Amino acid sequence: MSPSSATPSPAHLYADHLAVLAERSQTALARAGLDHLVVPSGTLHYQVFDDRDYPYAVNPQFKHWLPLTRNPGSWLVFTPGQRPKLIYLQPRDYWHVVPEAPSGYWVEHFDIVVIRRPEEAQQHLPKNAARCAILGEPQSALGKYGAYLPNNPQAVLDYLDYHRAYKTPYEIAMLREASRRGVRAHRAAERAFRAGASEFGIHLAYCQAAGQDATELPYHNIVALDTHAAVLHYTEFDRLPPDPVHSFLLDAGASHGGYASDITRTHAHDTASEFQALIDAVDRAQQAMCAQVRAGFDYRQLHLDAHLALAGVLRDFGVIKVAPETALETGVSAAFFPHGIGHGIGLQVHDVAGFAASDHGGTIDKPEGHPYLRLTRTLEPGMVVTIEPGVYFVDMLLEDLRDAGHGDSVDWDRVAAFRPYGGIRIEDNVVCTVDAPVNLTREAFAGLDAG
Ligand code: GLY
Ligand code: MN
Ligand code: MN
Secondary structure: OOHHHHOOOHHHHHHHHHHHHHHHHHHHHHHHOOOEEEEEOOOOOEOOOOOOEOOOOOOHHHHOOOOOOOOOOOEEEEOOOOOOEEEEEOOOOOOOOOOOOOOOOOHHHOEEEEEOOHHHHHHHOOOOHHHEEEOOOHHHOEOHHHOEOOOOOHHHHHHHHHHHOOOOHHHHHHHHHHHHHHHHHHHHHHHHHHOOOOHHHHHHHHHHHHOOOOOOOOOOOEEEEHHHHHOOOOOOOOOOOOOOOOEEEEEEOOEEOOEEOOEEEEEEOOOOOHHHHHHHHHHHHHHHHHOOOOOOOEHHHHHHHHHHHHHHHHHHOOOEOOOHHHHHHHOHHHHHOOOOOOOEOOOOOOOOOOOEEEOOEEEOOOOOOOOOOOOOOEOOOOOEEEEOOEEEOOHHHHHHHHHHHHHHHEOHHHHHHHHHHOEEEOEEEEEOOOOOOEEHHHHHHHHHHOO
16 A cells, blocks of 8 residues: 555544644633634845845744644634635735735635735634734734734633644544655765765755755754764754764755644764674664654653753763763763653744643743753654764864763773764654654655665
């Protein structure tokens, strides 16, 4: 069976998705004692003292309802018991390409009003702005004296954001598409690397294969050759490749209808090298971590277990000389793995409510000494998370480690041997289910290989 016939398309799952959003919104409004959910898609933002606009970023609360990412000035209105309404801005404008007339699988589910100027939206919004939960940014305010100013009631946001972690089958299907697109582009990027391209050239090959411009991708591509891989958020694109070239770390995703993938792979130039063996060991450890994405499992524990696993790899390769437990306690593992094991993913690469204790608010703290973990919740079916362990050779952190008196825990000759390669990160997007996890990234790579 082909994957497309095995998995229902987003279009077939959309009505049920909307029903879930309607139910969640009804509860959220009841908690705030309000009648209407009103969500502006957002506006264009301009550079200071200039008429240049920044790339438009749609309000995530809006794209949760609609796969529309290029429609500034539109509004979603939901009143429990009624069909959702879309106020759709299609300006009269000969300077720019304006949005097409509404079309697609989502159209039949909305009452749609087309407006030509942003201000016209007001006449189609609920009459009493005081009865509305308006979710958005201040710039979206409409009406005399800003009557329709986003008020972002905390009770509404707490409820919706908490539940946004639980993806509907429609959302999983959208994430699956985003993964497929990203994986295709990863393969093209690896080919460009093997052909000797620069970071910039690899980035262009990636965009070409993804069919997405840098502003359409869900985050800035990280294309790192050699020691650049030791800079966690390396966002430069060198125009010339290093000579010789040792390694390639690519952290790049793709978008689909507003949903993101977030994928990292690391490649050795010499596939017979010890660095390749280290990549393979991290890859094996990463797959064991992905298998921990099970309902009821505490993501904080997953992060701590990852430290132990990566410290074990480093000891096997002779880089550190202490037991994994000691490495975790003393901060030795954190010097080599200085970020969180991952985060929720969905409409945003780093999904909201990673620390939410409940749908009434509250915070689940990060484990002491692990400030960069972005998710502390217990995994439940429907959650989609990244699993992204890494091992890096960062001069600054290794100096700190030595200064803190842990120099004896490290074999510095081994560090020197691996330092030219920068580091390794391997990142997949994994769905927690009632049963075994579904790894969207590995599934997409396997699908590509199967042709
Ligand atoms: N690409 C950003 C991250 O992995 O979190
Ligand atoms: Mn990433
Ligand atoms: Mn990530």
